[in-house]
Structure formats: C-alpha cells, structure tokens
Amino acid sequence: NEKLREKIEAEMNRLIHKKILWISAEMREVGELIEELQ
Secondary structure, three states: OHHHHHHHHHHHHHHHHHHHHHHHHHHHHHHHHHHHHO
C-alpha cells in the first residue's frame, strides 16, 4: 500500500510538472503575440 502511494505521488508530480511547463509555454506565446501587436 505504501508502494502504491509513492507511485501515485510520483505520477501526480510528473503531471503537475508537465502542466507547469505547458502553462509557461502558453504564457510565452501570449507574450510574443502581445509584442507583435504593439
């Protein structure tokens, strides 16, 4: 049971990390778009 919890936590951390990378990529694209419009 302890092993399973560790596995789940590791998976959650991986997903959160992916989400953060995705969000930062989105923000960068939005920033570039705003610069082009100005």
